[in-house]
Amino acid sequence: MKVVIKITGKVFEPGNENLLGAIGDITKKLVNLGHRIAIVTGGGATARKYIDMARKLGVSEAWCDVLGLEASRLNARLIISILGDLAYNDVPRSVDEFLRAWSTGKVVVLGGLQPGQSTTTVASIIAELICADLLILATDVDGIYDKDPKKFSNARKYNKITIAELRNVLLSGTRAGTYELLDSLSMSVIERSRIRTHVVSIFNPENIIRIVMGAKGIGTEIVFD
Amino acid sequence: MKVVIKITGKVFEPGNENLLGAIGDITKKLVNLGHRIAIVTGGGATARKYIDMARKLGVSEAWCDVLGLEASRLNARLIISILGDLAYNDVPRSVDEFLRAWSTGKVVVLGGLQPGQSTTTVASIIAELICADLLILATDVDGIYDKDPKKFSNARKYNKITIAELRNVLLSGTRAGTYELLDSLSMSVIERSRIRTHVVSIFNPENIIRIVMGAKGIGTEIVFD
Amino acid sequence: MKVVIKITGKVFEPGNENLLGAIGDITKKLVNLGHRIAIVTGGGATARKYIDMARKLGVSEAWCDVLGLEASRLNARLIISILGDLAYNDVPRSVDEFLRAWSTGKVVVLGGLQPGQSTTTVASIIAELICADLLILATDVDGIYDKDPKKFSNARKYNKITIAELRNVLLSGTRAGTYELLDSLSMSVIERSRIRTHVVSIFNPENIIRIVMGAKGIGTEIVFD
Amino acid sequence: MKVVIKITGKVFEPGNENLLGAIGDITKKLVNLGHRIAIVTGGGATARKYIDMARKLGVSEAWCDVLGLEASRLNARLIISILGDLAYNDVPRSVDEFLRAWSTGKVVVLGGLQPGQSTTTVASIIAELICADLLILATDVDGIYDKDPKKFSNARKYNKITIAELRNVLLSGTRAGTYELLDSLSMSVIERSRIRTHVVSIFNPENIIRIVMGAKGIGTEIVFD
Amino acid sequence: MKVVIKITGKVFEPGNENLLGAIGDITKKLVNLGHRIAIVTGGGATARKYIDMARKLGVSEAWCDVLGLEASRLNARLIISILGDLAYNDVPRSVDEFLRAWSTGKVVVLGGLQPGQSTTTVASIIAELICADLLILATDVDGIYDKDPKKFSNARKYNKITIAELRNVLLSGTRAGTYELLDSLSMSVIERSRIRTHVVSIFNPENIIRIVMGAKGIGTEIVFD
Amino acid sequence: MKVVIKITGKVFEPGNENLLGAIGDITKKLVNLGHRIAIVTGGGATARKYIDMARKLGVSEAWCDVLGLEASRLNARLIISILGDLAYNDVPRSVDEFLRAWSTGKVVVLGGLQPGQSTTTVASIIAELICADLLILATDVDGIYDKDPKKFSNARKYNKITIAELRNVLLSGTRAGTYELLDSLSMSVIERSRIRTHVVSIFNPENIIRIVMGAKGIGTEIVFD
8 A cells, every 4th residue: 555644743853752763663564564655744843943033034935935844854854764774765855856766665755845835735746646545644633623622622523524524624714723734735636636535643653554454433534525 | 127927838839939939039138138037838738738648548637737747848948949048958847956047047947846736836936936026927818807808798807906806806717717827826925925926918928028117007917905 | 578668759649548558558567577668758749849849930950859859758758657656757868867767676768868869769778778688669660661661562571680781771761751760870779789679560569568578570670690 | 255154053043043144144245245155054953953863763873964964954045045146046965066056156055965074074175176265164162262261261262273283272172062163074174275264253243254354363263384 | 159179088198287287278268258168078098998897897888888988077077177166067967967057157068978979979969059159179180181191191181071071081981080080970960050160189279269269271170061 | 784895996907807797796696695785986096097187287185086086986887887787877976866876775886975085984974874784895905904014024914903903003104005994084983883894805805795694704803892
């Protein structure tokens, strides 16, 4: 099975070494089971640090984005350093470079690709290009909710959600920050190619294996009519 | 002045050699006047030909897009062959390559960059990265209308339009094909960096010089509040 | 067995999707049988379209050639989009890039490499570099004739031909267009390295497998003294 | 005059935006005065953050170095984002890429190049390759002292120092951390090509212009017999 | 004026340092006079040394050629090391890389590009691509003779020669080694684009300036009907 | 087992074809036994030839080094031409390129990487990056001696030596030329990552297999406390 895993940039912080190590272990297990894996990493706190500095210096939005995606590439390289020989030992910087890397048969790890584009969009385009069987969005909540679960005690998690429902949830505006999770372009790509997509919590990386194995009811699955 | 010109792919067809030559002449004049120019070319009929063949062969949407952007790069190279020494003599295939090309001081000509992304979006991102003074979208109509001018005789051309109005016009759905002109991402980029943008007809390329010179009332100008 | 297949650019046209699909299927079968494959694609009608436009614009011969080889690369990418994971997912643009691609173990698909050089020459140089066991020139006739079979009803097909005889046939000038099939440089390369070479019709792609399997009497085989 | 400026990674932290802006202004002034500038940035706190995480994950020393030099490249890109058109808009990742970048005539900004190599060594090799007239090491102390000025109140700053004296000072071991400033390889390069070198404080960037203008007595100058 | 100079590989030997220095000086003068220069270097004795070793090791002809062109690139780099800032500081390895290098405005120095192709062919293709005003083939004889001047005392030097005459002279076979000077492909390129071409002796590099300045009667000029 | 083999540049001379062929055979055997191999080649006589010419031309030390490392790359390519499909068919020119090459699973052959750096240092950094199990330094003496064995008949070969002892031997200065074998930076890298390292004679390449197989007492082994 070909699997693309998007990992939120929030985990690339001191203190999360055990979690990062677990992500490495999961990847090795999946490869040993015969799966092919691509990993896309977000920018996280390092991205925000450099973007904040750049903004104070009057740098344009596009260049702020460039700094953010360089930070996401630094996170990608940290994952590569954990994976060793299992991984393609460079971080692709464009679609061309990704495809060349993918052709080696290794795990390919990358960050962002372009200004004005989220790393979730990168993950969905990559998934479409390699005809991935599964796209996993591993983030800091355990699925998609109808309201912000941190603010509303009666927030309800979706086990399954259609792209149409998802657009409604995101438009309803009660979940600021979800933009990062799934923006308009990534939803269009997932929809047009009907890519099987799961949103799960990164804090329980074993769930990634369970989903690959076919387990149901973990996180939220995006479904098509 | 730094100017990004998006040229619709529709002009890259036999019979349009005079028009293509005129685009080359305009570019030379602008360079002689001291302006720096980047040109983004659409995919046009060649893109459609290859996408149609690929679709019949069951190729994924992402790879259809890849073929389309390779076709747009072929159009870019045709422009380069006209410009000669004036142009950077290769077609950048990623943001990195564009920035390296731009650093030479030459006219840079490129097509698309990624699947899932219009060449208008490429033009807007490029414009943002180089802090362009002006973005010109040269297409096959002479501006933005409230209705499709080919269907409605009472269609009214906007001399100026805000991004908010533009979103309404596009959402109203009466102008199929405008997607190609300005999609959601390109509007967001133009808006967030308040890039001065003009929509004009490519069939009168002298208008490009007039706009650079500061003429008013040609095509449609996108304005900000 | 290492096999290089040159495919005439003439097949990359709407209406030939079944043929292109068959070429993809043949390639998959050959890979499953344990063979390593490189494919070189010609430029065809797209090349001619752009070269014609460029010539009307007064572009130099070298740049006309550049446009032709970009068109052949577009055809290469169409083949890649059919092959998916089986293929190296980028089109090499130089000998260096070809060799890096070949090192991944994938099917490598490329078009032309340089102005002033036919794609048949590219195929012969590639064959020599990888010490190919077999070079197949798949074109729109079913072999090499002593006269143009479209004009002369008594034209005789060679089952075998030496390079010396081939030079005579080509010099005799009765077969305009054969230049495309085998030019002077490709014959020199085939000769100096005694590369086993077959000329066959692309319209019966199963013949490619038969030749790889060792069948005799299909198309024309180039032999050495 | 060709000038290479090494900037300590310590300044790439929130709160130092004014200092970073001043470095940008200084560079623009030097360019306007007709000088050609290359800037090498250290890795600083971001490098340490990623190296610390990697070490806890059991990553090899070479890969820790790789993460450190990616961090230094992120710092380089921040400088580029400040300089805009003045700078080569990409970060060279090897000597080849540096030389190609330098050939454009722009300010070139880079971080580290290889594991096992300090960014000061990078600066000295770059300086040697372009036959720089001046190498400025801008760090967080205002020159080279005979003892650690933060520990010894009687530490004496050298106005001039020979490489031989410098080796003695560094070997005497009283100045931990100087390794970062000038390691064995950078001293060898400076010595063999007798590169005019000044160590100055980055916190007073105007001094960089003064040194380029020929002022004496600022920081410490490395002299040759 | 845009000038391409092909320098025979024979001069890249110890003892010729003065000659190599003179070639550097000539190039600087031409640049100072406002000309743009590309230099193509042959492989010479180093090429032969490696090709001979490879042949004894049973290496294929294509790889022998590869070693020869790497040797020619080593010679190119020696010229670059003499030219310093005046030159593009890398050796292009493909037509794409040459064109990118040429776009910087620097002197570009390269060796061979492909197996099965002489460096004279490279020079003619490069000349055609950049629409060079002049192609100078600087070799170890002072022009083209009707017979080998080393063997026949009555050999007559041509002041002017047409491509048709040149083909006859080369076919007559009395001048072994001329293959290196002008092979079939380079003559075709020179002919189809009517590139002004002079064959001169490299041992009198001042002649290169004279020819650029318009002097007549030096070496042999290739003329067109 | 992952093995890095540094081969002295001295063997890349006419007359040594049998030795070079044997090195190729050894490499094939090691690959067939399931080992992964990287080979680093020195510059040898070709390097010296070009460096000598450059020095007479007044070229800077850094560019002399550049010529030396291009020569070492020519030697690397000769090894690749012997290995054929077994090898990655290009010579990496930077750490990034090496890592991409290594990801293909092929034997990777490279020369130097940077001015101011020995090919032994390259071999040690490469070994550290890929977590090599073994680093073999194949040179023209059969191990490390306490004195120069060519000058002192009572010179004693070490079977094992610690890095500390090694530093003393090298500092004692009685062994000019050992610099080439193990310089300060390569020793630091070997030490910090405790890379298992053997110094052996290249003139008996079978010894390389023996050491990989675990044989003791061949050449000199570097040991750690």
